[in-house]
Amino acid sequence: MLNITKYKENGALTLALNGRLDTTTAPELEEELKNSIDGVSALTLDLRGLEYISSAGLRVLLSAHKRTAGKMKVRNANETVAEIFDITGFSEILTIE
Numbered sequence: 001m002l003n004i005t006k007y008k009e010n011g012a013l014t015l016a017l018n019g020r021l022d023t024t025t026a027p028e029l030e031e032e033l034k035n036s037i038d039g040v041s042a043l044t045l046d047l048r049g050l051e052y053i054s055s056a057g058l059r060v061l062l063s064a065h066k067r068t069a070g071k072m073k074v075r076n077a078n079e080t081v082a083e084i085f086d087i088t089g090f091s092e093i094l095t096i097e
Contacts, residue, residue, distance in 0.1 A: 001025065003049075004032050011041040018049030021057030030060045033067070043068050048076035053084055065094060073097055 002025035005016040013036055021029060037043060043064065047053075053061075065072045073095045077085065085091040 002028055004029060006032070006036065008036075008040075011039070012044070013037070013040040013042070014044040014046055016046040016049065020052045020054075021050060021060070022052065022054040023056040026054070026056035026060045029057070030063070033060070033064050037064065037067055040068070041071065043072040045072065045074050046076050047074060047078070047081055050078070050081055053081050058084070058088060058090060061090070061094065070095070 002017060002019040002021055005018070007014040007016070015029075015032065015036075017029070019025065045061070045064075061072075061074070074085075075097045077096060082091070082096070085094065085096065
């Protein structure tokens with residue numbers, strides 16, 4: 001299960017993710033990004049409530065990173081998610097705060 005909370009202010013979009021980002025829920029985030037990302041000046045993904053991310057979730061993040069031309073930040077990743085970013089090399093690709 002994944003809950004997505006959306007905040008938009010001055011052209012900047014923040015999506016707060018709660019739950020699991022996996023094969024089942026990745027299409028939901030992909031659809032939300034597809035519908036929300038056009039015209040935004042910056043994208044922030046707040047992962048404070050994200051318990052788990054699979055390769056399907058990583059693919060959605062990479063796609064969003066490419067679509068925003070690197071104007072995407074990832075914040076508040078827990079230790080488990082941060083370790084997955086390190087192991088997969090995503091910590092070298094994404095802007096993580």
